[in-house]
Amino acid sequence: MLSVLRRVDRLGLTLSLASTLTLVLLPLVNLQPNRILPGQGVALSQLWQQNSFLLFLPLFLLALLSATFSRRLWPRAMMSAAALLLLIIALGNSTTLLLEDQPPFARVSLGSGFWTLLLLLGLLMTDALIKLQIAPLPRLALVAIYLSAIFTLLASGLWDQISLMLEYHNQERFWQQGGRHLLLVAGSILPALLIGVPLGIRCHRSPRVRAAILPVLSLLQTIPSLAMFGLLMIPLSLLATSFPLLSEFGIRGIGAAPALLALFLYSLLPIVSNTAAGFDGLDPAVLQAAKGMGMNQRQRLWQVELPLALPVMLSGLRIVLTMNIGLVAVAGLIGGGGYGTYIFQGLGQTATDLVLLGTLPTILLAFIAAMAIDTLIALTQRETR
Template identity: 70%
Template sequence: MSYQVPGASARAGITFDRLGATLSTLTLIALVLLPVVTLQPNRILPGEGVELEQLARYPTFMLFLGLLILTLTGVTVVSRHWIRLGLATLTLLALVVATGSIASPLLDNRGAFARLALGSGFWAIGLLLGLMMTDAVVKMGLSARWRLVIVTVCLGAIVSVLSSGLWDHLSLMLEYRNQERFWAQGGRHLLLAFGSVLPALLIGVPLGIGCHRSAALRTFMIPLLSLLQTIPSLAMFGLLMIPLTLLTQAFPVLNELGIRGIGAAPAVLALFLYSLLPIVSNTAAGFDGLNPAVIDAARGMGMNARQRLWQVQLPLALPVMLSGLRIVVTMNIGLVAVAGLIGGGGYGTYIFQGLGQTATDLVLLGTLPTIVLAFVAALVIDTLIEFSRKERG
């Protein structure tokens, strides 16, 4: 909530924003109390946080601090949200650049195995800056398309910094360089996440239409699919491993096709089962919300049942159906990480390897791209929903 400062000119755009002040206060607390970077003796042992006073000796970090103070002031008292968005974005990029530039001098004379890791202060400040950007975007009322553009530009800028070699001395990038199959695992992650979506759509959409038309089918199907959602993912993978193993033993040809009790098969099957409820329920809800007068008008124009379905009902119900797809895609991208525990591959492999080796940065190497993939996928589908609503209007 924002309040106009008494006596301030409206043209000056000065306000007091409570949320901005809260985020600014939390950012300052994180900066002072939490280490932005930590020096570790090796990749496993915990390190010691580098004092803020020591970091302030470096020009790039001083530039970041100056932008941070300017941003915290802006999100607290400036009413023009595009200024807040720009300041928060620049400060986030400055944080990325500053942490990379100080790595090499901090590691001088520390030994061959010493590492500089991103500390809790880095992640806390990055998260709070992201919240400031989100707050500005929401208050500006930007469309999903423009939100996707902003995220793409920010990710592109960060990738450019990483590609430049500025982060090469940080522990996270050292872990990345040690993983030769990182991008292959990314492709595997997407293949598992989306490989279950197509069959779920082919089965779930007709089931959703059937639930719209038949109360008896809805009464049976929705509770059954809801029951499947209550099964924890690890338990679901375990339950599917047994019948798949027995099936491959009975039909060895399945083993040659890659269908086994562990690996991709139980992961894709479990994700397929989890995907059905959002698709079925949102399809049914989309058809339930159609205006009967529109259907009657289509019937009056001489359209048969198939024409009404493809030319009227499906286009009008599409935004609600896409909302269900959004749930499925983001859920699947996250659940694929758990499939790494049963040999499914994907970024979950790094998460569980890191946990087993107590290597925090290896865990982050699997966690961060999973979060980014889910976030970008959600924005892409939000954009599709926006376009479908415009077409509907």
């Protein structure tokens, strides 16, 4: 008995208990009378006898048991991953039954139980994935495969009765908003890279430049985003009223222009300071060797210094990328477009599903960007080693 207790994974036990409580106590789905009004929770007792739940529940239990008692990581990861997929299928199948004798405007929405369970199963998977210590590229591939499995399920129409997917089908411009979101992120980061990297190299070479530039940039960074958008609206809209031609090019107080400018300014600090830090960390002996080989300054920069400083510079890019994906969402408030539009429209109409339709893709974009850069960092580090 004691030896079993000692082998218990404390994290696995905690997450398993939490998952079980969630499944029993919190509603997996809510039955709403229409799009806006809050619904009533559907208890597990109304769902569990359906065939697809009879498949999900045993696997769910197995996943929890292996997370608690087994130290073998692959089964843990696979079983919690499979349990989540089965939960998605089971919920999709149950909606048709739930809506059978309901009025036409009734909707089935995802309940607190589902979201909590999603989080807990996600934690179990993440934990197993970290402890497996998979190399970054295969890890990225695994996550990509799993996400595309989920997307395939959603695209197959399995969830089309669930309110979140109904909302998605209502918004015809969903993918365009996504494109615009990414466009705003790229449109602010690219100029920031073009200016920030040379500036960072200057900072590395001259302490005086560094002392002049970095404090200003870090001061800019402390200004809250909404205040920054607002403060930039003023000169831009004054410009637009005095030169009407400019406003035809989109340079106006409201919309994408102040957003792009604000994001550009925010991006400078991480790029400049990480470029400088990357160059500061170079081994002087390597630089001497490059000089000794007869490389000129330009060759040294492109063939030695930049490649070696790349991992640190990339971690600056990671900060900027995830930060800007979130900030573009805030720009939805000043008419900048992107997924923030859905978030603030949804908040305005108290339509939870619209809020989710803006929030979930934003989070997903930030996660994917962070993971992609992490993979790049790991690859460049291995190359330079």
